[in-house]
Amino acid sequence: MKRSIEDIRRQELIEGAYRAFLQFGIDGLTTARICKEAGMSPGILSYYFKNKDEVLFWMVRHANRVIMDEVVTRMKRAPNRWDRLLAIIEGNFPETLFEQNIANAWLSFYVASARDPQLERLQRLFHRRLASNISSCVDQVMDDESVPRFVAMVAILIDGSWLHRAAASTKISNAEAIDLIKTQVEYALGSAKVGEMKRIK
Amino acid sequence: MKRSIEDIRRQELIEGAYRAFLQFGIDGLTTARICKEAGMSPGILSYYFKNKDEVLFWMVRHANRVIMDEVVTRMKRAPNRWDRLLAIIEGNFPETLFEQNIANAWLSFYVASARDPQLERLQRLFHRRLASNISSCVDQVMDDESVPRFVAMVAILIDGSWLHRAAASTKISNAEAIDLIKTQVEYALGSAKVGEMKRIK
DNA sequence: CAAAATATTGTATGAGCATACAAAAATTTG
DNA sequence: CAAATTTTTGTATGCTCATACAATATTTTG
Secondary structure, rough: OHHHHHHHHHHHHHHHHHHHHHHHHHHHHHHHHHHHHHHOOOOHHHOOOOOOHHHHHHHHHHHHHHHHHHHHHHHHHOOOOHHHHHHHHHOOOOOOOHHHHHHHHHHHHHHHOOOOHHHHHHHHHHHHHHHHHHHHHHHHOOOOOOOOOOOOOHHHHHHHHHHHHHOOOOOOHHHHHHHHHHHHHHHHHHHHHHHHHHHOO | OOOHHHHHHHHHHHHHHHHHHHHHOOOOOHHHHHHHHHOOHHHHHHHEEEEEEEHHHHHHHHHHHHHHHHHHHHHHHHHOHHHHHHHHHOOOOOOOOHHHHHHHHHHHHHHOOOOOOHHHHHHHHHHHHHHHHHHHOOOOOOOOHHHHHHHHHHHHHHHHHHHHHOOOOOOOOOHHHHHHHHHHHHHHHHHHHHHHHHHEE
């Protein structure tokens, strides 16, 4: 029984923090706001968590999971390496999530992680996961030295599109971002490799 | 005489703010830190500026000018449109400035500009300048509807590389970033257009 | 040089916030 | 149901910081 209520409250606070994060970014996250968003009184946070940073940590994991679920779902459906690569690209731009406020919130997480070792570890983890997913699509069609460069290119295009969405004066839509990245990826691979990837499960 | 000392102090404070910005990002900028960095006592800021935000505003302009000078210098030397495009790309990655702390500071500026209309205007201005520079290189070799997409692609690669530098676990060097962007740009344009651009002054 | 103007210092004030915690309320237990 | 335990509330404390400003120092002017 004790476990249960504790888990529920922690989860509610994490989700409250997530909603506040999407609206105000990391800097707009105050303990008061988190608790209010979770429908609890302001002091409750320090009862269920050591401090605000702990909530932040779990909130970011939660936020990442929301996006990763989109990626994973699409990857599972993909019948071959090429479609898996497309699944990764498309999964990183879900219609409902590719939005200025949210993009900005993610940016603020990047900024914060430069000064918080815990968040930095998370950030590295997310990045390694993305890199390893991309690698697994192309490692059979190019030599080992070429892979990192290709991976960096795709990652830069994905992150860059989010940054663009957050900040640029001419906003890009998710369809445009996907299309743009897909086009550049096709250039980089060439039709021979794309064909090959379509043949590998 | 009055003008002179006022201008000097304002400039010193702006440069102090710039140094603090590079080290700590926008969030690490306190009035005390700015004044200390400028070698003055903590109260001086409100004598020469309306408030901290005004210093911030001028500091960001200053910071942008440092990079833009790199771009402009290279552009002036470029004999044709292709070299001008390369000048823009290379100018956005000066050896001494393409560094994690600085990249992070810029990111924090992007985040802040989402909530500060003054900074947002600056940010739009910077972006329009970049877009217009890129456009002017390619507007003779592609039809008008294709230009924005190409511009977005290059801008995304530039911004994305900075984001990558700030945050990714595998850091990219300026040479690698330039090379990667150049490669993707060549793919996107094709050798015919590149050849054409080399012929247009 | 003395009076006036200007520049600089150091600090007081108050706002916003994280955190701890005493008191109150709700729930569980015997 | 009453005592014990758990959960929740509301607030007090202390910190960091921006800003204003009185007091002091420096420079200018006549």
